[in-house]
Amino acid sequence: MDTMRDRLAPVVSRLLDEDPRVAVVLAEIGRDCFTEASRRHPDRVLNVGIREQLLIGAGAGLALAGMRPVVHTFASFLVERPFEQVKLDLGHQDVGAVLVSAAASHDWPAGGFTHMAPGDVALLDTLDGWTVHVPGHPDEAETLLRHAVGAGEAKDDKVYVRLSAQSNGRSLPVDGQRFLTVREGRRGVVVAVGPVLDSVLAATEGLDATVLYATTVRPFDSTALRRATGAAGTDVVLVEPYLAGTSTATVNDALADVPHRVLGLGVGRRELRRYGQLEEHVTAHGLDAATLRERITGFLR
Incomplete structure (x- = not known):
């Protein structure tokens, strides 16, 4: 099976053909995958070299000019290294872009700690207005990429799409908004984010617990969580493929009016x-x- 990242160039290349607003900004990483797209659209496929601050700045400049930039590199170089530019060039200027990362928390261990970014979603949580997609399968990645770019829709929001080498065995019909209920129970709720779903389903086999599947974590689907806890009780386990506890405060906010x-x-x-x-x-x-x-068993007891 191909990976989530394998879908990136084919999907975005088609979007380049479909919508003259779409542009791609790279920092060396991934450039070979866009060779053909660059020939067709040399003015809309840009490689700034190993300059990650410029990567974000160029994307913001394109957005200010009315384009819909898709900006791609490893997560540690996309969110952590140029964070000031993400904060100012996009946030302060109030323009949008689609940031698409690879390598996730630890997908390429041989790259060392410089290529690991378990804190990326938590870091973006310090900023306002970001949508965050965490697909769990290549088919879901394709769906969420198209949803994020919104070809032909004149979208200008700030979106982060977190691609991973980890994948669940099958895709589910994600819509870029809602959590899915994949198992129902009465003694607690487990929220599985993106590529951890298969492990969570194996871990909860035979347990009387509801399992929610989240591929869009910002905005957080508080409605689905409250509905699930109303039927299964207010013990909630979050299983996220990035920094532990990233969404704990969000869950607390969603359930602020009930003991949990x-x-x-x-x-x-x-x-x-x-x-x-x-x-x-x-x-x-x-x-x-x-x-x-x-x-999970110890907690739900």
Whole structure:
């Protein structure tokens, strides 16, 4: 099966053909995937070199000129390194862009800690007005990319699409807004974000718990959560493929008027200083099915 990132260039290249507003801004990473699109649209496929601050600045400039820029590189270089430009060039200037990341929290361990970004969503949470999509399957990534760019819709909002090498076994009909209920129970709610769904389903097999699937986490679907907790009780477990607890405050806000408990599971703050493999990082952070089952079961008891 192809990866989420494999879908990026074909989808965005088609959008370039369909909508003259769409532009692509790269910082070396991914440039070979857009070779043909660059030949067809040399004025709308830009490579700024290894200059991540300029990457965001160029995207903001295109947005100020009325374009819909799609800006792409690894998450650590897209959100963390040029954060001031994300804050000012996009946020302060009140223009939008579609930031599409790769490498997620630890998808390429051989790249070292410089290529890991478990805090990207939490960092964007310090800014106003961002939509955040976290697809869990390549088909969902394609759907959410198209939704984010909005070809022909004159969209100008700020959207972050977090692509990952991790994937669930099957796609679900995501719409860029709502959580999906994939399992119903009566003794707690587990919210699985993006590519952790398969592990969560394995971890909760046989448990009397509701499982919600979230691929759009900002805005957070508080309505779906409140509906689920009304039927299953107000013990909530969040399983996120990035920094543990990123959405805990959001859940607390959604349930502020009722007594509740929240357990936030995700990537820990401790830096793992050996490269290892992706699966080893998942296990080390307790996001494998066996560890999730132990922690979820203990909490819901």
